[in-house]
Amino acid sequence: MAFAAIHVANFMVQAVLRAEGEVRDRAIALVDGTAPLINVVAANDAAWRAGIQLGMAQTQAQLCGVEIRRRSRALEKAAHAALLDLGWSMSPRVEDHAQDTILADLAGLNSLFGAEEDIAREFARRAAELRLRVHVAVSANLEVAVHAARGFAGITVIPEGEEARYLSGLPVQTLAPSAEALETLERWGIRTCAALGALPVLELSERLGQEGVRLQELARGAHVRALVLAEPAEILEEEMELDDAVEDLEPLAFVLGRLLDQVCTRLAARALSAAAIRVRFDLGDAFEKEEPVRGKNATATAAGVARVETEAATVAKTYEKVLNLPVPMRDSKMLLKLLRLQLQADPPPGAIVKITLGADPARPRTTQHGLFVPNSPDPERLELTVARLAKLVGNTNIGSPELTDTHRPGEFRMNRFFSQMNETKARGKAGKKLASGGDGEPAAGRRTATGCRIFRPRLAARVELREGRPAKIFFRGLYGRVVTASGPWKISGDWWRGDAWQQEEWDLEIQFDGGSAGVAEHMLANMQVIAPVREAKAHMHASLYCVYYDGACRSWFVRGMYD
Amino acid sequence: MAANFAALRSKVELALAGRVVAPFNYRDRQEVVTVSSGIPEIDSLTGGLPRGALTEIFGPSCSGRTSLLLAALSARTAQEEACALIDGGDAFDPHSAEAAGVELRKLLWVRCRNVEQTLRATDLLLQGGGFGLVAVDLSDIAPRLVRHVPLDSWFRFRRAVEDTPTILMLLEQESNAKSCASLGLRLQAGAAGWSRMPVEGAADYSRLPGGWLLEGRSARGEVSRSRAQKGSAGYFRGGSAAEPRVASAGIFKTRIDWDFFSLPIAAKRK
Numbered sequence: 001m002a003f004a005a006i007h008v009a010n011f012m013v014q015a016v017l018r019a020e021g022e023v024r025d026r027a028i029a030l031v032d033g034t035a036p037l038i039n040v041v042a043a044n045d046a047a048w049r050a051g052i053q054l055g056m057a058q059t060q061a062q063l064c065g066v067e068i069r070r071r072s073r074a075l076e077k078a079a080h081a082a083l084l085d086l087g088w089s090m091s092p093r094v095e096d097h098a099q100d101t102i103l104a105d106l107a108g109l110n111s112l113f114g115a116e117e118d119i120a121r122e123f124a125r126r127a128a129e130l131r132l133r134v135h136v137a138v139s140a141n142l143e144v145a146v147h148a149a150r151g152f153a154g155i156t157v158i159p160e161g162e163e164a165r166y167l168s169g170l171p172v173q174t175l176a177p178s179a180e181a182l183e184t185l186e187r188w189g190i191r192t193c194a195a196l197g198a199l200p201v202l203e204l205s206e207r208l209g210q211e212g213v214r215l216q217e218l219a220r221g222a223h224v225r226a227l228v229l230a231e232p233a234e235i236l237e238e239e240m241e242l243d244d245a246v247e248d249l250e251p252l253a254f255v256l257g258r259l260l261d262q263v264c265t266r267l268a269a270r271a272l273s274a275a276a277i278r279v280r281f282d283l284g285d286a287f288e289k290e291e292p293v294r295g296k297n298a299t300a301t302a303a304g305v306a307r308v309e310t311e312a313a314t315v316a317k318t319y320e321k322v323l324n325l326p327v328p329m330r331d332s333k334m335l336l337k338l339l340r341l342q343l344q345a346d347p348p349p350g351a352i353v354k355i356t357l358g359a360d361p362a363r364p365r366t367t368q369h370g371l372f373v374p375n376s377p378d379p380e381r382l383e384l385t386v387a388r389l390a391k392l393v394g395n396t397n398i399g400s401p402e403l404t405d406t407h408r409p410g411e412f413r414m415n416r417f418f419s420q421m422n423e424t425k426a427r428g429k430a431g432k433k434l435a436s437g438g439d440g441e442p443a444a445g446r447r448t449a450t451g452c453r454i455f456r457p458r459l460a461a462r463v464e465l466r467e468g469r470p471a472k473i474f475f476r477g478l479y480g481r482v483v484t485a486s487g488p489w490k491i492s493g494d495w496w497r498g499d500a501w502q503q504e505e506w507d508l509e510i511q512f513d514g515g516s517a518g519v520a521e522h523m524l525a526n527m528q529v530i531a532p533v534r535e536a537k538a539h540m541h542a543s544l545y546c547v548y549y550d551g552a553c554r555s556w557f558v559r560g561m562y563d
Numbered sequence: 564m565a566a567n568f569a570a571l572r573s574k575v576e577l578a579l580a581g582r583v584v585a586p587f588n589y590r591d592r593q594e595v596v597t598v599s600s601g602i603p604e605i606d607s608l609t610g611g612l613p614r615g616a617l618t619e620i621f622g623p624s625c626s627g628r629t630s631l632l633l634a635a636l637s638a639r640t641a642q643e644e645a646c647a648l649i650d651g652g653d654a655f656d657p658h659s660a661e662a663a664g665v666e667l668r669k670l671l672w673v674r675c676r677n678v679e680q681t682l683r684a685t686d687l688l689l690q691g692g693g694f695g696l697v698a699v700d701l702s703d704i705a706p707r708l709v710r711h712v713p714l715d716s717w718f719r720f721r722r723a724v725e726d727t728p729t730i731l732m733l734l735e736q737e738s739n740a741k742s743c744a745s746l747g748l749r750l751q752a753g754a755a756g757w758s759r760m761p762v763e764g765a766a767d768y769s770r771l772p773g774g775w776l777l778e779g780r781s782a783r784g785e786v787s788r789s790r791a792q793k794g795s796a797g798y799f800r801g802g803s804a805a806e807p808r809v810a811s812a813g814i815f816k817t818r819i820d821w822d823f824f825s826l827p828i829a830a831k832r833k
Contacts, residue, residue, distance in 0.1 A: 375728055376645045377693030385691035389673055389684055397674035401657035401667050412657045417671040419645050419693065448602050449637075449663035450779050451629025453654040453703070484757050486775045507777040509755050543625045544755055544780065560656060562780070563629035563702070 002106045002116055003227070004091075005145035006123055007135045008083060009153070011100035012042040015079035016069050018131040019240055019258070027066035031058045041071055074239035074354075081233060082130045082266055088232055089126055089269035090119070095142075096230040101149065103142055105227055120155040130265055139163060144221040147174050147193075163221025168194035175218045181211055193219035232270070235278070237358040238262045245284040245351035249343055252352065257336050259357040264332040267359060273328030275362035277335055279343075281319045282354035319348040326418055327379040328362040334380055341387040345395070377419040386417060407493045408501055409548075409559065410454060452546065452560050459558040461547060470506055473547065475558055480510035483542050488549070502551035505559070509542045595745065595790055598642075598730070601634030609746055609786055612696075616790070617721045617731045619740045622750030627782030628702055628734045630663075631750070635696060635732060637664035644695025647671040647688050651681040652703025678708050682716055689723035689731070697724075701735040709739050717743035738787060747788030753781030 008014050012030055027046035031038050038058040047066045061068055080099050087094035090113070093105035106119055113119045120136040127134040137148035139158040144167060148156045151170040158166045170193045172185055184207070190196050196219040204212040217223040238259045246252055256279070267274060323339055365379070377385070389398050399414035461475035469487075473480045487506035494500045544562035549555070572587060579586050597611030612618050612635060620628055632648075639646050646669060648655060653674045661667055673688070675681040678701070685699050699720075701709050717733075717740040724731045733740055738747055756778035 373643070375693055375695065376643075377691055381691050382693065385687055386671075388687050392683055392687070393673060393675055393680055397653075399672065400670055401655075401660075401672055403657060403661060403667070410656075410658070414672075415668075418668075448627075448630050448634050449659070451627075451631075451633045451663065452656040452659040453629055453652075454656045456653050484755070484775055484777075486757070486777045509757075509777075542755065543752075544777065560654075561624060562777075563625050563627065 002138055002140050003142050003145045004104045004106055004116075004120060004123060004136055004138045005097070005142075005149035006083065006086065006102050006104065006127065007137075007146070007149035008079070008100045008127075008132055009135055010042060010044060011079065012071055012076060013044050014132060015076040016072060017044070018079055018082070018262075019072075019075050020069075027052075027064075028069055029056075029061050029064075029066045030069050030071045031061065032071040072241060074241060074356075078238045078262070079132065081236065082132065082262070083127075083134075084230060084233070085236070085266040085269045086123065086127050086130055086132070086134075087230075089271070090123065093227060094230050095228050097146060101146060102230075103145065103227060106138065117155065117157050120157060124155060126269060130269065131262075139221075141221050141223070142225060142227065143218050143223045147218065150174055164194075164197060164219075167219060167221055168192065168197070172196055172215070172219070175215050177215050178211060181208055181215065184208060235358045235360060236263050236266050237356060239354065239356045241354045242352065245353050247351045249340070249347055252343075252355070253336065253340055255355060256339060256357065257332065259355065260332040260335050260339070263357060263359045264330050264335070267330050267361060270361070271364070272361040273330040273364040274335070274359035275325060275328050276360040277323040277325070277339060278358040278360070279321045279323070279339065280356040280358075281321075281348045281352045282356075283317050283319060283348065283350035284353045319350075319352075321346070326383055326416065327365045329380055329383075330364065331380060334384060337384055338387050341384075341391050345391055379419055382417075382419045407491065409491070409503065409505075451563050453563050454560040455558055461556040461558050463547065463549075463556040470508060470547070473508065473510060473545075473556075478512055480512045482508050483511050484509040492551070500552070504549040504551070506547050506549075507562075508545050508547055510545055511542045596728075599638050600631065601636075601638035602631060605631065605634075605748070605784055608784055609748060609789065612730045612732070613745050613790070614728045614730055615724055615726055616745035617717065617724065617733060617740055617743055618746040618748070619733045619735070619738055619744035619788070620748045620750060621735050621738050622782075623736060623752060624702070625780070626750040626752040627780075627784075628750055630782070631748075632698055632700065632732065632734060633660055633663035633665060635730075636660065636670060636698070637666075639696040639730070640664075640666035640669040642695070643669070645669050645671070645693065646696040647673065647694045647698070649673045649675060649681055649684045649688065649697070649699045651675050651678065651699070651701045654703050655700070678704055678712060682712065685720060686723075689720060689729070692727060692729070694729055696730045696732060698732040698734065701733065704735070706735070706737045709735055709737070712739060714741065714743070717741070721745075742788075744788055745790045747786065749785045749787050751783040751785070753783055755780040 013028060016030060017028065025046070027044065027050045029040050029043040029047045029052045032041045033039055040052055040054055040056040040058070040061050042054075043052045043066070047064070050066050051064045052061055052066055058068060076099065083100075083102055084094060084096060087102045087104045091104040091106065091109060093107070095103040097103050104123075106116065109119050110116075113122050116138045120138050123136045124134055135149045135153055135156075137145045137152060137156040137158065139145035139148060140160045141163055144158060144163040147167060147170060148158055151167070151174045156166070171191055172193060172195075173182065175193070175196075177185065185191075185196065190199070196216055199216060201213060201216065204216055208215070214223065240255055240259060242255070260277075263274070263277075321339075321342060323335070323342055325338075329335060386398060396414060398417075400417040401412045402415050404411045404413055459475050461473055463470045463474075464472040469485050470482045473482060485506055485508050488504035489506075490502075490504050492500070492502035546559045546562070548557055548559055550557060576586060595616065596614045597609075598614060599606050600609070600612050620631060622628055636646050636648070641664065648670060650672060653676070655672060655674075657667055657672075660670070671688075671694075673684045675684055681699060681701065681704075685697070688694065688697055720731055721740075721743045733744070738744075738749070740747075757775045758778050
């Protein structure tokens, strides 16, 4: 049994550099604290060489000619989550040892990745994809692996039984002793693990207590414990704080793209896809509103006028958007396009100072295409197309219609359109049809259903009745003579509700009168979607319409036309 | 000269790389694959709707354009194909569509407000690809507006569906796509079919002022353009608009034989 320890050296700096890939090779110093006590807390090698020292004031650090960045706990959290994802990408048994170190059980990985050294290399390669530079150490002992990863750069494979020899040269600080113990050891001149391991146990215990014994076991590579398994996070999140508040969406696309890249890489590392993308924008102070608050604090003045104390009531300073995906996706470019379309349709109400982007993980979509299954739109491309169309015509004007469970005429709802057919069903149906040689051929002798075109909104009409039947009709500037009428077909419903309806429907064959053509043409000339009526009149043939008398508003309307 | 020509050719090929495969190679006209329109008379007249091509259906109102559209949608969705309808005038009736046999869950309905939206939506949908039938309904748009659509738009649509299994169907009042259409079908309205209501066992009906029942109407189809065959005409019997006037919300009760009437309106008013 072997374990791999994966350690991110200079974690705070790497967490920041991970989000700003282009500054990786420049001298960077991280500062932290509250003004005026802002000091350097970390720096990269280039910055050390430039003269940066820990604890140096920010103003001093700026004189060294290095770039100054603020320490970001959000980025550190994201980097730590990425580190854990790296572990889970190869092993199901991972321990969250520290913010900069994880442990992975390598049992069973040899058949997948080869020898232990190859496994360690694979960890390093995958870490590079996640924009992390890591040290990997493999050992049969958990603690030895951790200390070797912290003490040795690159990849270290420690054979079983040689743990003490490998650790012998490491400084005792690697074992993370307490400050008191470290001070004592320094006074004794004990600086390496080899020196600590050579001390007699009894005397060490008398002077340093149980901690001394534990440190010596660690130095000898003899400390044994079990792996503490970590639970995978349910939502993968990445955050980024902006130096300046951003109001426009266009500049944000770059940041969103980077965050999506990172999230998708982490999803890929765990062989997952995103079922939904959640974006939360923290809005700047400009979005705070001051609202007058009346109530407990109102006191009566001598003049009897209530004094209103105004309190700064901070309204919600975050703006959230959820992008639900019809099928799990992992293509960051596609997700960015969808996210941008959704944000353009409903932009944040203020300037943005921080972005948190999360993904709901889901199992990737698996498809099995068949020779006899009809072609259907690719779900990912279709989602993008539908989003673009929704931007063009509006969200409510696109989808798949579904009839609602009501008798009210013209009622339906728009559902989201899915191209993902029930493949098993589709294959079965298509297979049966092919077997019988059919291709949607209509049955011989079957009559075609008549189509109906609906006028939206409904057209108001004036109807002249003769012996209880419509004889003449006037709508949209056209007079028509009713040739044949079928009706009335009385329908009503929802009488138990406030929006009860009652209608008398008629199917009418209407011959439009040429006498009113002049007036009608003038009225219709400037209208756009009046073609059916206008053109029906022009051809002077009888047209079939469905008209109805609305009992609620006591008026006639044209519902549609049979075509 | 030859060197210049070769350089120019390679330059053009480089510019079109990734978009057009071998632009200078001769492309043999492929055999047109047709599928049923859902109406046997139209199939026998036209040979079916061609895949990977533009089919233009035009005619005045009440000439059966919508009936033909619904029949085609019904046939395609029955084959588990995804269909799209770009509705230029927002006139589509889901009730009559379902009654005609269209599986609505396989239909993407885009409700547009004007010609510009309709053309833009068509572009987007054709770029997306994967649909068995894409219908563009411009029937309710005034012909003078559709006439202003540049010819290159129709050409672009035709090219977008070329070499794909998509049927692009255009419905309008007048022919506008011209040579871009592989199949042009002109429809004309015929006489409406009315029948007296059955009196037997329907005492309530005899008291109704309107004793007629709308059965449907006929329509005449004529091929104006076809890759496969030249101008021929045929007739098909338009759908039955008659309906059994089933009691809606419990007002009417009827004993009418349901089979006598067509399904669509029956379903609409049940």
